[in-house]
Amino acid sequence: MFYFSRWKSVLIWLSVLLSVWLATPNFLSQSVINALPSWVPKNSMTLGLDLQGGSHIMLKLERNDILKERRETILDEIRANLRKASIGYTSLAANGQAITFKLRDPGQTEAAREALKDLRTPVSTGLTGTTLQEVEETVNSDGSFRYELTDAGINYRVKSAVAQSIEVVRRRVDELGTTEPSILGQGADRIVVQVPGLQDPQRLKSILNRTARLTFHLVDATMSAQEALNSRPPANSEVLYTNDTPPVPILIQKRAILSGENLVDAQPGFDQQRGNEPIVSFRFDSQGAQIFGRVTQENVGRPFAIVLDNKVITAPNINEPILGGSGQISGNFTVQSASDLAVLLRAGALPATLTVVEERTVGPGLGADSIRAGVTAAIISFVAVVA
Helix, strand or coil: CCCCCHHHHHHHHHHHHHHHHHHHHHHCCHHHHHHCCCCCCCCCCCCCHHHHCEEEEEEEECHHHHHHHHHHHHHHHHHHHHHHCCCCEEEEEEECCEEEEEECCHHHHHHHHHHCHHHHCCEECCCCCCEECCEEEEECCCCEEEEEECHHHHHHHHHHHHHHHHHHHHHHHHHCCCCCCEEEEECCCEEEEEEECCCCHHHHHHHHCCCCCEEEEEECCCCCHHHHHHCCCCCCEEEEEECCCCCCEEEEECCCCEEHHHEEEEEEEEEHHHCCEEEEEEEECHHHHHHHHHHHHHCCCCEEEEEECCEEEECCECCCCCCCCEEEECCCCCHHHHHHHHHHHHHCCCCCCEEEEEEEEECCHHHHHHHHHHHHHHHHHHHHHHC
16 A cells, blocks of 8 residues: 655645646636636636537638739739830730730830839749749730739649638637637648637638738719710729619729728727617728828818728718828628628738638537546546545
């Protein structure tokens, strides 16, 4: 028979009592824990998805969104650089991964190559100093140019977008007040999100697959939106629709004067001047406030549009310069949708659309069996040791 000295026995029992004391919150409901005095331990063990149930969602990043964005960026660079160099061109078009155009004067070929040399610059892929060619250039003697986006370049952009999306998704999930979610990349373009104990999986799904790209544009007043639809909008403008029923077309300038990247805060609230209508209040950083103040000062009397994911949320008139760096968004919100929009704006925009490709609601049944088996084994072990 083992013999323990008295001080060892006291130490063992004190350790057991302390362990039971610290583990007690795991056996109490949250309401009971909240009612306990402040000196009582309240930290309980966080159970995983298999033990308390929750939501499992797999998201796929849309590669075509990355391709479209890179294509539009290169088109804008070609237009701007050739215009700056006073080089005439025609037939500028994009098809798949290729962008083509033709010079009006083939004698300006070298000048055009010099103006567009940044497109041929290799892209750095990290701190190791490795680079890759994102765009390949082909020039013909008749003055025609072809720029091809390489698969390696697109894959690099997709990889970067997935890493950025994981951080944005993490911020969005954290805003919901969940505990210890698991957010991991899987494969080249997928993200797995597991949120234990989530009671509203549909809300999580709706928040995760929205891009939440917020931009501010001036409304183009050179023609009406209907005239632009019937004929052709100006080259630097486009027609977008509102969320109204039925949707209303609005002709806006393509170039955004500001984007959601300049926001530092967004909070849901109520507009008391409109019968407590739900709104979202926002605040810009110093740079955004300066730009917004200057633009509103120069365009008093003109309407501007607030666009979210290519939908015009609202298009108010600029009655006076907005110099404080803050404002509000209204647009037929419910209390829940205003709160969700504030969450999305605070967390930031996704670089591309995330599509839900797998969705499961995991029940706590298997976990409950495991917990019961563990408790039974612990009781039997304790009795065996004490006996």
